[in-house]
Amino acid sequence: MNSGIITRVMKSADRVLELLYDRRGGFVAADELCARGAIAPGRLAKTIESLQQRGQAIEFSPAQGYRLAMPCRLDAHLVEHGLGTRRVGRNVICFDEVGSTNDVAFDSARQAGADGLVVLAESQRAGRGRLGRKWVSPPGKNVLMSVVLLDPQTAGETPAGREGRIPSPLLPHEAVTIAAGLAAAEGIEAACGLAGELKWPNDVLIDGAKVCGVLVEVHRLAKGGVCTVVGMGINANALPPAEDVDRPAVSLAERLGQAVDRIEVARAVLRRLDVWVANIAQGRIDELHDAWMARCGMVNHRVSVSYRGATHTGRVLDVSPLEGLILCRDDGTYVHLKARGATVVG
Numbered sequence: 001m002n003s004g005i006i007t008r009v010m011k012s013a014d015r016v017l018e019l020l021y022d023r024r025g026g027f028v029a030a031d032e033l034c035a036r037g038a039i040a041p042g043r044l045a046k047t048i049e050s051l052q053q054r055g056q057a058i059e060f061s062p063a064q065g066y067r068l069a070m071p072c073r074l075d076a077h078l079v080e081h082g083l084g085t086r087r088v089g090r091n092v093i094c095f096d097e098v099g100s101t102n103d104v105a106f107d108s109a110r111q112a113g114a115d116g117l118v119v120l121a122e123s124q125r126a127g128r129g130r131l132g133r134k135w136v137s138p139p140g141k142n143v144l145m146s147v148v149l150l151d152p153q154t155a156g157e158t159p160a161g162r163e164g165r166i167p168s169p170l171l172p173h174e175a176v177t178i179a180a181g182l183a184a185a186e187g188i189e190a191a192c193g194l195a196g197e198l199k200w201p202n203d204v205l206i207d208g209a210k211v212c213g214v215l216v217e218v219h220r221l222a223k224g225g226v227c228t229v230v231g232m233g234i235n236a237n238a239l240p241p242a243e244d245v246d247r248p249a250v251s252l253a254e255r256l257g258q259a260v261d262r263i264e265v266a267r268a269v270l271r272r273l274d275v276w277v278a279n280i281a282q283g284r285i286d287e288l289h290d291a292w293m294a295r296c297g298m299v300n301h302r303v304s305v306s307y308r309g310a311t312h313t314g315r316v317l318d319v320s321p322l323e324g325l326i327l328c329r330d331d332g333t334y335v336h337l338k339a340r341g342a343t344v345v346g
Protein backbone atom coordinates (compact mmCIF):
# COMPACT_ATOMS: atom_id res chain seq x y z
CA MET A 1 0.00 0.00 0.00
CA ASN A 2 1.40 3.46 -0.74
CA SER A 3 1.73 5.99 2.08
CA GLY A 4 -1.26 8.07 0.92
CA ILE A 5 -3.56 5.06 1.12
CA ILE A 6 -2.13 4.03 4.51
CA THR A 7 -2.79 7.54 5.87
CA ARG A 8 -6.37 7.48 4.52
CA VAL A 9 -7.04 4.03 6.01
CA MET A 10 -5.66 5.19 9.39
CA LYS A 11 -7.78 8.33 9.28
CA SER A 12 -10.91 6.28 8.59
CA ALA A 13 -10.03 3.92 11.43
CA ASP A 14 -9.47 6.88 13.78
CA ARG A 15 -12.81 8.36 12.77
CA VAL A 16 -14.62 5.05 13.35
CA LEU A 17 -12.94 4.71 16.75
CA GLU A 18 -14.04 8.24 17.64
CA LEU A 19 -17.63 7.47 16.65
CA LEU A 20 -17.67 4.28 18.70
CA TYR A 21 -16.00 5.95 21.67
CA ASP A 22 -18.37 8.90 21.63
CA ARG A 23 -21.30 6.46 21.91
CA ARG A 24 -19.86 5.37 25.29
CA GLY A 25 -20.41 1.64 25.00
CA GLY A 26 -23.60 1.91 22.92
CA PHE A 27 -24.00 0.33 19.48
CA VAL A 28 -23.42 2.33 16.30
CA ALA A 29 -25.08 1.03 13.14
CA ALA A 30 -22.77 -0.08 10.33
CA ASP A 31 -24.45 2.38 7.91
CA GLU A 32 -23.76 5.27 10.26
CA LEU A 33 -20.11 4.26 10.70
CA CYS A 34 -19.66 4.08 6.93
CA ALA A 35 -21.41 7.37 6.26
CA ARG A 36 -19.75 9.37 9.04
CA GLY A 37 -16.39 7.61 8.72
CA ALA A 38 -16.35 8.07 4.92
CA ILE A 39 -15.79 4.34 4.41
CA ALA A 40 -17.07 2.14 1.60
CA PRO A 41 -19.37 -0.54 3.14
CA GLY A 42 -17.07 -3.25 1.83
CA ARG A 43 -14.16 -1.83 3.83
CA LEU A 44 -15.83 -1.48 7.23
CA ALA A 45 -14.98 -5.00 8.46
CA LYS A 46 -11.30 -4.43 7.62
CA THR A 47 -11.34 -1.09 9.43
CA ILE A 48 -12.84 -2.69 12.52
CA GLU A 49 -10.20 -5.42 12.30
CA SER A 50 -7.44 -2.79 12.23
CA LEU A 51 -8.87 -1.27 15.42
CA GLN A 52 -9.00 -4.68 17.04
CA GLN A 53 -5.35 -5.10 16.13
CA ARG A 54 -4.73 -1.81 17.94
CA GLY A 55 -6.06 -3.62 21.02
CA GLN A 56 -9.62 -2.28 21.07
CA ALA A 57 -12.36 -4.75 22.01
CA ILE A 58 -15.18 -4.20 19.48
CA GLU A 59 -18.31 -6.30 19.49
CA PHE A 60 -20.57 -6.86 16.48
CA SER A 61 -24.31 -7.49 16.50
CA PRO A 62 -25.96 -8.07 13.10
CA ALA A 63 -29.06 -6.21 14.30
CA GLN A 64 -27.41 -3.26 16.04
CA GLY A 65 -23.95 -2.76 14.56
CA TYR A 66 -20.72 -2.28 16.46
CA ARG A 67 -19.88 -1.31 20.01
CA LEU A 68 -16.62 -0.49 21.73
CA ALA A 69 -16.15 -2.18 25.12
CA MET A 70 -15.70 0.51 27.76
CA PRO A 71 -13.47 1.48 29.38
CA CYS A 72 -11.42 1.05 26.25
CA ARG A 73 -7.73 0.72 25.72
CA LEU A 74 -5.63 3.89 25.70
CA ASP A 75 -5.35 5.36 22.24
CA ALA A 76 -3.38 8.41 21.20
CA HIS A 77 -5.98 9.55 18.71
CA LEU A 78 -8.79 9.35 21.28
CA VAL A 79 -6.81 11.37 23.80
CA GLU A 80 -6.06 14.02 21.17
CA HIS A 81 -9.55 14.10 19.73
CA GLY A 82 -11.62 16.92 21.15
CA LEU A 83 -8.89 17.93 23.59
CA GLY A 84 -9.20 21.59 22.68
CA THR A 85 -5.90 22.65 24.25
CA ARG A 86 -3.43 25.17 22.87
CA ARG A 87 -0.09 23.77 23.90
CA VAL A 88 -0.33 20.63 26.01
CA GLY A 89 -1.38 17.65 23.88
CA ARG A 90 -0.66 19.12 20.45
CA ASN A 91 0.61 15.64 19.70
CA VAL A 92 0.00 12.47 21.65
CA ILE A 93 1.82 9.16 21.40
CA CYS A 94 0.93 5.99 23.19
CA PHE A 95 3.11 2.93 23.87
CA ASP A 96 2.42 -0.54 25.19
CA GLU A 97 5.51 -0.62 27.35
CA VAL A 98 8.37 1.76 28.01
CA GLY A 99 11.10 2.11 30.61
CA SER A 100 9.72 5.43 31.86
CA THR A 101 7.43 7.81 29.98
CA ASN A 102 9.60 10.67 31.26
CA ASP A 103 12.62 9.18 29.44
CA VAL A 104 10.68 8.75 26.20
CA ALA A 105 9.50 12.35 26.56
CA PHE A 106 13.09 13.61 26.95
CA ASP A 107 14.22 11.54 23.98
CA SER A 108 11.41 13.00 21.87
CA ALA A 109 12.27 16.56 22.90
CA ARG A 110 15.00 16.65 20.26
CA GLN A 111 12.47 16.31 17.48
CA ALA A 112 10.78 19.23 15.77
CA GLY A 113 7.38 20.20 17.17
CA ALA A 114 7.93 18.35 20.45
CA ASP A 115 6.62 21.17 22.64
CA GLY A 116 3.38 20.00 24.25
CA LEU A 117 3.91 16.37 23.25
CA VAL A 118 2.16 13.87 25.52
CA VAL A 119 3.65 10.41 25.97
CA LEU A 120 1.37 7.72 27.41
CA ALA A 121 2.14 4.11 28.19
CA GLU A 122 0.16 1.07 29.25
CA SER A 123 3.06 0.01 31.41
CA GLN A 124 6.51 1.07 32.59
CA ARG A 125 9.43 -1.22 33.34
CA ALA A 126 11.15 1.41 35.44
CA GLY A 127 8.57 4.01 36.45
CA ARG A 128 10.21 6.43 38.84
CA GLY A 129 9.16 8.67 41.63
CA ARG A 130 11.23 11.44 43.13
CA LEU A 131 14.56 11.10 44.90
CA GLY A 132 15.28 7.62 43.54
CA ARG A 133 11.92 6.17 44.56
CA LYS A 134 9.80 3.95 42.30
CA TRP A 135 6.38 4.39 40.75
CA VAL A 136 4.65 1.04 40.44
CA SER A 137 1.53 0.48 38.38
CA PRO A 138 -0.08 -2.75 37.12
CA PRO A 139 -0.06 -2.83 33.28
CA GLY A 140 -3.02 -1.59 31.25
CA LYS A 141 -4.98 -0.11 34.12
CA ASN A 142 -3.77 3.35 35.01
CA VAL A 143 -2.68 6.66 33.54
CA LEU A 144 1.07 6.94 33.09
CA MET A 145 1.88 10.05 31.13
CA SER A 146 4.53 12.67 30.52
CA VAL A 147 4.26 16.07 28.90
CA VAL A 148 7.13 17.82 27.12
CA LEU A 149 7.44 21.56 27.66
CA LEU A 150 10.21 23.31 25.79
CA ASP A 151 11.20 26.81 26.70
CA PRO A 152 10.31 29.35 24.02
CA GLN A 153 13.88 29.53 22.71
CA THR A 154 13.92 25.79 22.18
CA ALA A 155 10.41 25.75 20.79
CA GLY A 156 11.29 28.51 18.33
CA GLU A 157 8.63 30.83 19.72
CA THR A 158 8.71 34.37 21.00
CA PRO A 159 9.70 34.47 24.65
CA ALA A 160 6.94 35.79 26.89
CA GLY A 161 8.97 38.36 28.78
CA ARG A 162 8.50 42.05 29.39
CA GLU A 163 10.66 44.38 27.28
CA GLY A 164 12.04 41.40 25.41
CA ARG A 165 13.73 40.13 28.57
CA ILE A 166 13.73 36.36 28.80
CA PRO A 167 12.75 35.36 32.31
CA SER A 168 15.03 32.67 33.65
CA PRO A 169 14.06 29.94 34.08
CA LEU A 170 11.04 30.34 31.85
CA LEU A 171 8.96 27.64 33.46
CA PRO A 172 10.10 27.45 37.08
CA HIS A 173 10.32 23.89 38.36
CA GLU A 174 8.49 24.87 41.52
CA ALA A 175 5.51 26.36 39.75
CA VAL A 176 5.24 23.54 37.22
CA THR A 177 5.31 20.95 40.02
CA ILE A 178 2.41 22.48 41.87
CA ALA A 179 0.54 23.25 38.65
CA ALA A 180 0.79 19.60 37.64
CA GLY A 181 -0.60 18.36 40.96
CA LEU A 182 -3.39 20.92 40.78
CA ALA A 183 -4.20 19.99 37.17
CA ALA A 184 -4.35 16.33 38.18
CA ALA A 185 -6.73 17.05 41.06
CA GLU A 186 -8.93 19.29 38.92
CA GLY A 187 -8.91 16.87 35.99
CA ILE A 188 -9.81 13.93 38.22
CA GLU A 189 -12.69 15.92 39.66
CA ALA A 190 -13.91 16.99 36.21
CA ALA A 191 -13.75 13.43 34.86
CA CYS A 192 -15.02 11.46 37.87
CA GLY A 193 -16.45 13.89 40.39
CA LEU A 194 -13.93 12.91 43.09
CA ALA A 195 -12.41 15.82 44.99
CA GLY A 196 -8.71 15.28 45.59
CA GLU A 197 -6.65 17.03 48.22
CA LEU A 198 -3.18 18.36 47.44
CA LYS A 199 -0.23 17.44 49.57
CA TRP A 200 2.83 19.54 48.91
CA PRO A 201 4.86 19.12 46.88
CA ASN A 202 3.51 16.58 44.43
CA ASP A 203 0.78 14.28 45.70
CA VAL A 204 -2.94 14.14 45.09
CA LEU A 205 -4.75 12.34 47.89
CA ILE A 206 -8.28 11.10 48.31
CA ASP A 207 -9.24 10.69 51.96
CA GLY A 208 -5.56 10.69 52.87
CA ALA A 209 -4.51 7.98 50.36
CA LYS A 210 -2.35 8.71 47.33
CA VAL A 211 -4.12 8.55 43.99
CA CYS A 212 -1.60 10.49 41.90
CA GLY A 213 2.07 11.41 42.01
CA VAL A 214 3.89 14.01 39.93
CA LEU A 215 7.51 14.02 38.84
CA VAL A 216 8.80 17.16 37.12
CA GLU A 217 12.27 16.86 35.62
CA VAL A 218 14.32 19.43 33.75
CA HIS A 219 17.13 18.76 31.27
CA ARG A 220 19.30 21.12 29.30
CA LEU A 221 19.19 20.08 25.64
CA ALA A 222 22.36 19.56 23.60
CA LYS A 223 21.01 21.89 20.90
CA GLY A 224 20.43 24.60 23.54
CA GLY A 225 17.39 25.47 25.60
CA VAL A 226 15.69 23.67 28.40
CA CYS A 227 13.18 20.84 28.36
CA THR A 228 10.81 20.35 31.26
CA VAL A 229 9.01 17.03 31.45
CA VAL A 230 5.92 16.71 33.62
CA GLY A 231 5.34 13.07 34.54
CA MET A 232 2.12 11.96 36.18
CA GLY A 233 0.99 8.62 37.48
CA ILE A 234 -2.71 8.32 38.27
CA ASN A 235 -4.19 5.18 39.83
CA ALA A 236 -7.28 5.02 37.70
CA ASN A 237 -8.28 1.36 37.91
CA ALA A 238 -5.65 -0.48 39.93
CA LEU A 239 -3.42 -0.18 42.95
CA PRO A 240 0.26 -0.98 43.19
CA PRO A 241 1.09 -4.09 45.23
CA ALA A 242 1.02 -3.23 48.94
CA GLU A 243 4.71 -4.13 49.37
CA ASP A 244 5.69 -1.40 46.85
CA VAL A 245 4.20 1.51 48.75
CA ASP A 246 5.10 2.97 52.10
CA ARG A 247 1.85 4.94 52.50
CA PRO A 248 -1.81 4.20 51.71
CA ALA A 249 -2.69 4.26 47.99
CA VAL A 250 -6.11 4.45 46.40
CA SER A 251 -7.53 4.14 42.90
CA LEU A 252 -10.36 6.12 41.34
CA ALA A 253 -12.20 2.90 40.50
CA GLU A 254 -11.99 1.75 44.11
CA ARG A 255 -13.55 5.01 45.27
CA LEU A 256 -16.23 5.06 42.59
CA GLY A 257 -17.05 1.36 42.73
CA GLN A 258 -16.67 1.08 38.96
CA ALA A 259 -13.99 1.12 36.29
CA VAL A 260 -12.84 4.52 35.07
CA ASP A 261 -12.31 5.64 31.48
CA ARG A 262 -8.61 6.56 31.39
CA ILE A 263 -9.01 8.59 28.21
CA GLU A 264 -11.49 10.92 29.88
CA VAL A 265 -9.21 11.27 32.91
CA ALA A 266 -6.11 11.94 30.78
CA ARG A 267 -7.91 14.53 28.65
CA ALA A 268 -9.38 16.34 31.65
CA VAL A 269 -5.98 16.54 33.36
CA LEU A 270 -4.24 17.72 30.18
CA ARG A 271 -6.84 20.46 29.67
CA ARG A 272 -6.19 21.84 33.14
CA LEU A 273 -2.43 21.52 32.75
CA ASP A 274 -2.68 23.51 29.53
CA VAL A 275 -4.41 26.33 31.38
CA TRP A 276 -1.92 26.44 34.25
CA VAL A 277 1.15 26.17 32.04
CA ALA A 278 -0.15 29.13 30.01
CA ASN A 279 -0.64 31.11 33.22
CA ILE A 280 2.88 30.33 34.40
CA ALA A 281 4.39 31.17 31.01
CA GLN A 282 2.64 34.54 31.20
CA GLY A 283 3.89 35.13 34.73
CA ARG A 284 0.35 34.95 36.19
CA ILE A 285 0.87 32.84 39.25
CA ASP A 286 -1.52 34.39 41.77
CA GLU A 287 -4.43 32.38 40.43
CA LEU A 288 -2.33 29.21 40.61
CA HIS A 289 -1.51 29.97 44.23
CA ASP A 290 -5.15 30.54 45.18
CA ALA A 291 -6.46 27.47 43.36
CA TRP A 292 -3.72 25.33 44.90
CA MET A 293 -4.32 26.58 48.41
CA ALA A 294 -8.06 25.95 48.06
CA ARG A 295 -7.28 22.22 47.70
CA CYS A 296 -4.47 22.00 50.23
CA GLY A 297 -5.26 21.08 53.81
CA MET A 298 -1.73 21.64 55.12
CA VAL A 299 -1.88 25.29 56.16
CA ASN A 300 -1.50 25.76 59.90
CA HIS A 301 -0.69 22.08 60.32
CA ARG A 302 2.56 20.99 61.91
CA VAL A 303 4.71 18.97 59.54
CA SER A 304 8.23 17.59 59.33
CA VAL A 305 9.98 17.96 56.00
CA SER A 306 13.16 16.20 55.04
CA TYR A 307 15.11 18.61 52.83
CA ARG A 308 18.60 18.08 51.51
CA GLY A 309 19.86 16.12 54.48
CA ALA A 310 18.10 18.08 57.24
CA THR A 311 14.66 17.77 58.83
CA HIS A 312 12.60 20.91 59.38
CA THR A 313 9.61 20.77 61.70
CA GLY A 314 7.07 23.51 62.09
CA ARG A 315 3.77 25.06 61.06
CA VAL A 316 2.90 25.47 57.38
CA LEU A 317 2.26 29.13 56.60
CA ASP A 318 1.87 29.06 52.84
CA VAL A 319 2.84 27.43 49.59
CA SER A 320 4.39 29.79 47.09
CA PRO A 321 4.43 28.77 43.40
CA LEU A 322 7.95 30.17 43.16
CA GLU A 323 9.46 29.75 46.63
CA GLY A 324 7.93 26.47 47.76
CA LEU A 325 6.66 25.58 51.22
CA ILE A 326 6.90 28.36 53.78
CA LEU A 327 7.34 26.93 57.23
CA CYS A 328 7.47 28.60 60.63
CA ARG A 329 9.84 26.29 62.45
CA ASP A 330 9.32 25.32 66.07
CA ASP A 331 12.15 27.68 67.06
CA GLY A 332 10.26 30.60 65.51
CA THR A 333 12.45 30.97 62.42
CA TYR A 334 11.05 30.87 58.90
CA VAL A 335 12.26 28.68 56.09
CA HIS A 336 11.35 28.30 52.40
CA LEU A 337 11.65 24.73 51.18
CA LYS A 338 11.71 24.05 47.44
CA ALA A 339 9.84 21.06 46.04
CA ARG A 340 12.96 19.60 44.46
CA GLY A 341 14.61 17.58 47.18
CA ALA A 342 11.81 17.87 49.76
CA THR A 343 9.69 15.10 51.24
CA VAL A 344 7.06 15.52 53.94
CA VAL A 345 7.95 12.84 56.46
CA GLY A 346 5.43 13.48 59.17
Ligand code: BT5
Pocket residue numbers: 099100101102124126127128129130131133134135136137143144145146202203210211212213214215231232233234235239240244245246247248249250
Ligand atom coordinates in the same frame (compact mmCIF):
# COMPACT_ATOMS: atom_id res chain seq x y z
C1 BT5 B 1 5.90 10.50 42.92
O1 BT5 B 1 7.10 10.28 43.53
O2 BT5 B 1 4.82 10.46 43.45
C2 BT5 B 1 6.02 10.77 41.43
C3 BT5 B 1 5.44 9.68 40.61
C4 BT5 B 1 5.46 10.01 39.15
C5 BT5 B 1 5.11 8.80 38.33
C6 BT5 B 1 4.95 9.14 36.88
S1 BT5 B 1 4.30 7.82 35.97
C7 BT5 B 1 4.63 8.63 34.50
C8 BT5 B 1 6.00 9.28 34.67
N1 BT5 B 1 7.06 8.38 34.31
C9 BT5 B 1 7.81 8.04 35.37
O3 BT5 B 1 8.78 7.26 35.34
N2 BT5 B 1 7.35 8.68 36.47
C10 BT5 B 1 6.23 9.53 36.15
P1 BT5 B 1 7.30 10.18 45.11
O4 BT5 B 1 6.68 11.33 45.79
O5 BT5 B 1 8.75 9.94 45.26
O6 BT5 B 1 6.47 8.89 45.50
C11 BT5 B 1 6.97 7.61 45.27
C12 BT5 B 1 6.44 6.73 46.39
O7 BT5 B 1 5.01 6.57 46.21
C13 BT5 B 1 7.02 5.33 46.36
O8 BT5 B 1 8.15 5.24 47.17
C14 BT5 B 1 5.89 4.47 46.92
O9 BT5 B 1 5.89 4.45 48.32
C15 BT5 B 1 4.64 5.24 46.49
N3 BT5 B 1 4.06 4.68 45.27
C16 BT5 B 1 4.64 4.02 44.24
N4 BT5 B 1 3.74 3.71 43.30
C17 BT5 B 1 2.55 4.19 43.75
C18 BT5 B 1 1.23 4.17 43.22
N5 BT5 B 1 0.94 3.64 42.05
N6 BT5 B 1 0.26 4.75 43.97
C19 BT5 B 1 0.52 5.32 45.17
N7 BT5 B 1 1.75 5.35 45.71
C20 BT5 B 1 2.74 4.80 45.01
